[in-house]
Amino acid sequence: MHLQSCKELVRRLQGQDGDVVGEEVPATPKKIFQLLNQFIEALSSIPEPELALRLYLQCAEAANDCDLEPVAYEFFTQAFILYEEEVADSKAQVTAIHLIIGTLQRMHVFGVENRDTLTHKATGYSAKLLKKPDQCRAVYACSHLFWVDDQDGLKDGERVLLCLKRALRIANAAQQMANVTRGNSGPVTLFVEILNKYLYFFEKGNPQITSAAIQSLVELITTEMQSDTTTPDPAADAFFASTLRYIQFQKQKGGVMGEKYDTIKV
Template structure:
């Protein structure tokens, strides 16, 4: 009896998802609302993922990529769309390794081809999280069986960060350059604290030294508006160079606190004693 009910539910739910696919596709082809349709396909893909329909979820995400490739051309819209795709993919759990790798590799590739260098950098370092899944539930016992073993590839995540660093280094504006370095440093710290063994203290020390070296290039801060060559604008109080310095200092203070706690407690976990923070 239970098997019959499950079979009926599966057939009805599959039919509902097919109807949803048809409605969104019709909307996309009949109306000029490509961005809305992309978001609808992502929502449908996430719903199919939660219901355990891998093939249907995969098709929804493929449709979202198709809309991105065919109809999203403006730089800000591209950046916003690809970050939404990355966020949606990061929450999925139903895919096989092959299907998931195909989708996240495509997302990372599109991120690296965004029109503006800062957008490329941010898109690529956000893509790193696709290779480092995190728990969606607060309590381990609440996790479904397929989430007990999370997909994590520390080396691929590190590769994304290193690629983002190269893109940031190619930015000509000195303020944008250092701003991106600080953002990437925070990603390195995240993976270091989460136990990604590929991200070691040497990467943190190297990037801290690089940022300190480049801080002196941020002269005449008033002449640098808030990252004009980026689609991911954030409003800051005062010159962006001041914000970047504050952000960097706050990051170093966080590391200093972690280092002091680690030395006091000698608790298991990331080792901060080799961090070279200089004078904060």
């Protein structure tokens, strides 16, 4: 049975447990999900772990749409097991982690305990990616798991800040390594990317993201770019200049947002 067809059938069956398809076989959402699980397990034994992981996450989303928390959690658990045991290529790991983070961000069905368990796993795996820049980007992506606009209960400003600070530490470590090897200016771009995350959560009203913290980060990036050990990078320079123009634009716009940005000097 085609996966998408199964998912559509699950949605149609939602709320109709015990209905009969045909004359004899009761088809419930849980049974359809069991079939899907068997189908994906067969794929992972071929092996096609990356495809299987993607399908586990799609099924988790479908279970989320049906408000089946235990089923969604089981699919996420299978995805994590597959990631840990079968996804060995570093580039494939990066892709998989971002898929996991993106899917988890869209989930609303999980209670506090299950969500915390899955989020902890996602952030842990993010920090263990092979390359520092990949670690940094995955960790700051995890910040969105703690601040979801359409879910009032998911706005934990402190944990957002902890994620961003962790990403900064990783970016700083990458910068130190680049200063030793020279010729690698990528980490400066990481700082600018993190600055943009700070601005995002600042505008969203996260009280932990202050104008003072943004000011410090702007000054840090300026210092790094002027450092003799940093190789010039036109793309990073343009990215930073664009970000500063955005801050300036917000300052000049006036209103509530203009007031928020007013104390940031660029």
